[in-house]
Amino acid sequence: MVENADRPDSSSAEVHILFNGYARDGDTPTISYVASTIGFIRDGNARVIIDPGMVPSTVSILESLAALGEVPTNITDVVFSHHHPDHTLNAALFPNARFHDYWAIYKGDTWESREAEGFHLSPSILLIATPGHTPQDITTLVGTHEGTVAFTHLWWFAEGPAEDPLADDLDALHANRIRVLQVASLIVPGHGAPFTPDETTPR
Numbered sequence: 001m002v003e004n005a006d007r008p009d010s011s012s013a014e015v016h017i018l019f020n021g022y023a024r025d026g027d028t029p030t031i032s033y034v035a036s037t038i039g040f041i042r043d044g045n046a047r048v049i050i051d052p053g054m055v056p057s058t059v060s061i062l063e064s065l066a067a068l069g070e071v072p073t074n075i076t077d078v079v080f081s082h083h084h085p086d087h088t089l090n091a092a093l094f095p096n097a098r099f100h101d102y103w104a105i106y107k108g109d110t111w112e113s114r115e116a117e118g119f120h121l122s123p124s125i126l127l128i129a130t131p132g133h134t135p136q137d138i139t140t141l142v143g144t145h146e147g148t149v150a151f152t153h154l155w156w157f158a159e160g161p162a163e164d165p166l167a168d169d170l171d172a173l174h175a176n177r178i179r180v181l182q183v184a185s186l187i188v189p190g191h192g193a194p195f196t197p198d199e200t201t202p203r
């Protein structure tokens with residue numbers, strides 16, 4: 001095993017957060033309020049959205065994109081960290097994009113099978129398989145001038161929860177957290193703001 005094998009080939013990408021997500025209980029047991037943390041990456045000609053999921057209104061996504069000088073038709077690629085609706089619901093905002101998940105690339109009526117593990121979406125954007133929360137979870141590793149950014153649902157927020165209450169496989173989750181911590185200088189979690197990992201970050 002080569003050390004740092006998970007690093008993207010290049011470090012030319014630029015990373016932005018379109019929306020900082022959250023997850024909290026509502027006033028009754030059947031209601032909760034949930035929004036995805038949504039990322040945007042530029043790398044060469046690639047314009048990539050990570051997890052275009054639930055938000056209070058699509059305006060939240062579109063205004064943030066517009067502030068960066070982009071329109072939805074510019075988006076070349078969308079990555080789903082996994083298949084839950086809170087991370088996928090607004091995918092149709094991006095009509096020209098290829099859609100990436102753990103086992104395929106989708107565009108129009110074309111389903112191209114491929115494993116996410118080791119797939120370079122662009123020179124600075126590498127997908128790896130990180131099951132745990134669900135069997136279909138992937139992490140997007142992005143090379144920037146400041147280091148490697150990991151977009152991942154291995155954490156909901158900076159502080160955890162240490163044991164993901166919805167995890168399919170906690171052993172895999174903990175192993176994959178360690179894998180990602182070996183390379184990431186910044187983590188963009190599923191529902192919180194980006195954070196710099198340190199010794200308090202749940203393993």
Ligand SMILES: [Zn+2]
Nearest residue numbers: 082084133153
């Ligand atoms: Zn989920």
Ligand SMILES: [Zn+2]
Nearest residue numbers: 084086190191
């Ligand atoms: Zn989630």
